[in-house]
Amino acid sequence: MKDVYILGIETSCDETSISIVKNGETDIATSILTQINTHASFGGVVPEIASRLHSENITLVLEDLLNKTDLTINDIDAIAVTYAPGLLGSLLVGLEFAKTLSLVYKKPLIKVHHIAGHIYANNLEKKLDFPLLALIVSGGHSELVLMKKDYDFEVLGKTLDDAVGEVYDKVAKVLDLPYPGGPNIEKYALKGKNTYSLPKSVLNDELNFSFSGLKSAVINLVHNEKQKKKEINKYNLAASFQEVAIEQLVRKTKIAIMKTNVKRLIIAGGVSANQYLRKEMEKLAKEYNIKLSVPSMKYCTDNATMIAAAAYPLYLKKEFSELNINAKSTDKLFEEKIN
C-alpha cells in the first residue's frame, strides 16, 4: 500500500504546532511553538492572548516545519486539525489555517478530536493493539475507556466531578505553585513524603472517579493551617495529595482490568506525563501480566504529531470534512454508555 502522509495542526490551547506523520505512526517532522512563558506571567492561559499568538505565529511554524523536511505540502495526502475541545478562539485560528491549506493544495480536510489525538499518540510509540483499555487523564478528562477497534470507545467509568488534571492545577494554586501547576505538584512531591492524612474516595460506583472530595480536603487543610498560623510543608502536602489521587486511578484501572480481562492498557492525556502515575501503572501491569503502552514524554503535552496520527484511521475510512465546519470548545469524543 502507498504511504500516507498527513499534515496535522494543533492550536487548542497555548501551543502552536504543525507536524507531518507517515502512516499514522512515524513522525517525519514536527514544529511546536509554546506560549508558556507569556501565560506564566498571568498565572494561567489567557485565551485572547493565546488566540493572538497563534494567528501571529502560525505561518512561521509552517515555515519552520517545512525547513525540517524535504517534503512539500504537495506531497501530503490530507490536512488534519484539532476542531475540539479547547479554547474556541485558539481552535478557530488552527481550523481556518487548515481550511486555507486544504483549499490551496486541494487536499482533504480531516477534523480530529483532541482526546483522540492523545490516545493515538500511543501509535507513535507502538501500534495500538485491540482490544485495549485506555486511561484518559488530562485537565478536562478522567475516563476509563474500552476500545475494541479504531475509533470505537466504550466508556467504562468517568469522573463524577473534577478531572484529575484540573484538581492538580487547583491544588497547585492553593499551594501558590507557579504555572503550569500540575507538573510543579509532581516536582514538589518528589521532594516530599506522604505525611498529611487525606481522604481516599470511597465511591461505591465501581469504575467512576471522584476527585472533588480530595480537592476540598486539601483546600480546607491549607486554610485551617493558615488560620492556626502554622506553616504548610508544600513538599509533603504535594506528595500526600499525589499519592491519594494516583491511588484512585490505579485502583479503578485494576478493577477495569479484572472486569474486562483485557490484556493491553494505554495511558493518554497530559497527566500521562506524570512519572509517579507511570511507575504505579507499570507495577499494576506487571502484577496482572498486561502490556502497558505510554506515549513518549514529548507527545504527552499538546502537539500536532498526535493529531496527524489520530487522523490516519479517519483517512483510511475517508472521513473527510467540508470547509464549512466550525470549532467547538466542548464536544464528546464518544457517547457515554456507562455500565
Added chain:
Amino acid sequence: MNTIFISTFNQKVIIGILKNEILLLKEEITSNKSHSISLIPTIEKVLTITKTKLNDLNEIIIINGPGSFTGVRLGVTVAKTLSYTLKIKIKTITSIEAIAISSNADKKIVIIPDSKGKYLGIFNNNKLIKEINYLNNIDYNLLIKNYKNYKIIESEYLDIPKIVLYLKDKKSINPHSVKPMYIKKIEVLNGK
C-alpha cells in the same frame, strides 16, 4: 492583475474579486455566528463564479481591524496563509481607513461601535488627523462636541474598487508580519 479582497472585521464576511481594479464579483454574507462557517466557502464560491484559479491571483487585500477580535483574526489568518502559500503580495488596510475612503465627505469621523464604545478615526480629506482610537461612549460623546462640522460615518460601507485603487501604490508586506490591529486593550493587560 487579479486581486482578492477580504473583510471580516464586523458581522459580515465580504469577499471581492477584481481584475485590473475592476470589481468582477462581490459576495457578502451576514453571519450572526462564527465567520468560520462561511469564510473559506465564500472565497471558494467567488473564485468558482469568476472562473479565477487560486494560482491566477496576484494580490490579497485584507482589512486587518479594528473590529471584532475573532472576526479580524480569522480574516487575517486566512489572508496571510493564502499569501504565504501562493507566494503573492498582501496589503493591509484598517477598517476605519477603508470606510473613510469609501465615503465622499471631506471632514468626517468614522466610527465602528461595539457593546461599550466606539473605534474611531477623524479625517480631513481622507487623511487621518489623529491615530485610530477606541473610546467608551461617554468619552466619545464629549469628543464629538469638538468636531461639530464633521460628518459621522457609521454605515461601515466599503467601496471595494476605491479601496483597491487607494492601495495601488502602497507597498506589500511580508505575510509573516501581517497582524490584526486590535486597538482596544484586553482586560487582563490593563495596568500592565
